[in-house]
Amino acid sequence: MIRTALLSKWHVHAQEYAEEAIQNEHITLTHVWDEEKERGLAWAEELNLAFEEEIEEIFTNPEIDAVIIASPTNMHTEIITKAAQHGKHVFTEKVLAETEGDARSILKKIEEHGVKLMISLPRLTANYYLYAQKVVDEGLLGKLTTIRCRVAHNGSVPTKQNPNGWLPQHFYDKELCGGGAFIDLGAHPIYLTNRLGGQAKAVTARFKQTFDYEVDDNAVAIVEYESGALGILETGFVSSGSPFQLEIYGTEGTLMIEDDTIRIKSVKHEEGWYTPSEVEMPEPAPSAMMQWVTEILSGIKPDISHQDAYLLTLINDAARRSNEEGCRIELK
Numbered sequence: 001m002i003r004t005a006l007l008s009k010w011h012v013h014a015q016e017y018a019e020e021a022i023q024n025e026h027i028t029l030t031h032v033w034d035e036e037k038e039r040g041l042a043w044a045e046e047l048n049l050a051f052e053e054e055i056e057e058i059f060t061n062p063e064i065d066a067v068i069i070a071s072p073t074n075m076h077t078e079i080i081t082k083a084a085q086h087g088k089h090v091f092t093e094k095v096l097a098e099t100e101g102d103a104r105s106i107l108k109k110i111e112e113h114g115v116k117l118m119i120s121l122p123r124l125t126a127n128y129y130l131y132a133q134k135v136v137d138e139g140l141l142g143k144l145t146t147i148r149c150r151v152a153h154n155g156s157v158p159t160k161q162n163p164n165g166w167l168p169q170h171f172y173d174k175e176l177c178g179g180g181a182f183i184d185l186g187a188h189p190i191y192l193t194n195r196l197g198g199q200a201k202a203v204t205a206r207f208k209q210t211f212d213y214e215v216d217d218n219a220v221a222i223v224e225y226e227s228g229a230l231g232i233l234e235t236g237f238v239s240s241g242s243p244f245q246l247e248i249y250g251t252e253g254t255l256m257i258e259d260d261t262i263r264i265k266s267v268k269h270e271e272g273w274y275t276p277s278e279v280e281m282p283e284p285a286p287s288a289m290m291q292w293v294t295e296i297l298s299g300i301k302p303d304i305s306h307q308d309a310y311l312l313t314l315i316n317d318a319a320r321r322s323n324e325e326g327c328r329i330e331l332k
Contacts, residue, residue, distance in 0.1 A: 014070035098178035103313035118292030142252025149189035156237035180215025186235035205319035
C-alpha cells in the first residue's frame with residue numbers, strides 16, 4: 001500500500017486527484033497539507049484525513065511513502081526537490097517547473113534519490129492521441145509539415161453568475177502561477193505537439209491580455225522542429241464554445257480531430273475523408289496516476305516520461321521568453 005499525503009488544494013484539479021487516489025486500491029491517503037491553513041483544514045475534515053500544518057513534518061514522516069502535489073507553480077521546485085530528498089514518490093500537476101533550469105534540477109534530484117515521479121499529462125493517455133501517433137508513425141501523412149493544436153475555454157469571460165469568470169482568481173497571480181493561460185491550459189498543446197513533432201529547435205510566441213489581469217488569457221506559439229515541420233499552439237481563457245482541435249498536415253495526408261470527431265485523408269487510402277471505426281481506435285492508456293502506481297509497485301516504466309515533463313517546461317519557458325523579449329528563441 002502506498003501511503004500518500006495531499007500537498008495543497010490550490011489547483012483546480014486537486015480534488016480530482018484526491019478522488020482518483022481514494023478509488024485506487026493501492027493508495028491510502030493519510031495527510032493533508034496546504035499553504036493556506038483554513039483551506040487545508042477544511043479539506044482534511046472533508047476527506048477524514050489528518051491535517052499537517054508544517055510541510056517539513058510530511059517530508060520527515062517515515063509513515064508517508066508519496067505525495068500528490070497541486071500547489072502553486074512557484075512552489076513546485078522546492079516541494080518536489082524536498083520530497084525527493086526524503087525518499088517520497090511524487091505525483092504532480094503540470095507544469096513541472098517555471099523554468100528549464102528548475103526542471104533540470106528537479107529531475108536530477110529525482111534520479112539521485114531513486115524516487116518515482118509522474119506529471120499529470122492526461123491527453124497522452126487518450127485514444128485520439130494514440131490514434132494520431134499511430135497514423136504519424138505509420139507514415140500515412142507522409143512528411144509532416146504542420147501540427148496545429150488548440151485547447152481553450154471561457155474561464156476568464158465575465159457572466160452575471162461569475163463577474164470575473166469561473167476560474168479561481170489566484171490563477172491570475174503571476175508570482176504564484178508563473179504566467180496565465182499558456183503555462184496552464186497551454187500545457188496540453190505543448191506536450192501533444194512535442195510528442196508528434198519530434199525535436200524542437202525554436203519557439204516564437206505572443207501572449208495577450210483581453211481582460212485586466214497581469215497574466216495572459218489568450219496565447220499562440222509557433223514551434224519549429226528539426227524535421228522542418230511547424231507547430232501552431234493555441235490556448236486561452238476567453239473562448240466560449242471553442243472545441244479541442246488537433247490537426248496534423250503532411251505531404252501525403254491530413255488528420256483532423258475536433259472533440260470526438262476524427263477523420264483522415266491520405267493518398268494511401270481510398271479517395272476522400274475516412275472516419276476510423278471504434279474497432280480501429282486504440283484503447284486509452286492507463287491514467288497518469290495508475291502509471292505512477294504501477295512503476296512504484298513493479299518498476300514498469302510509464303508511457304509518460306521525465307522527458308515529457310522536461311520538454312513541457314522547456315517549450316513553455318522559451319515561449320515566455322519569446323513574448324517578453326519580442327523575438328524568436330532558439331533552443332539549445
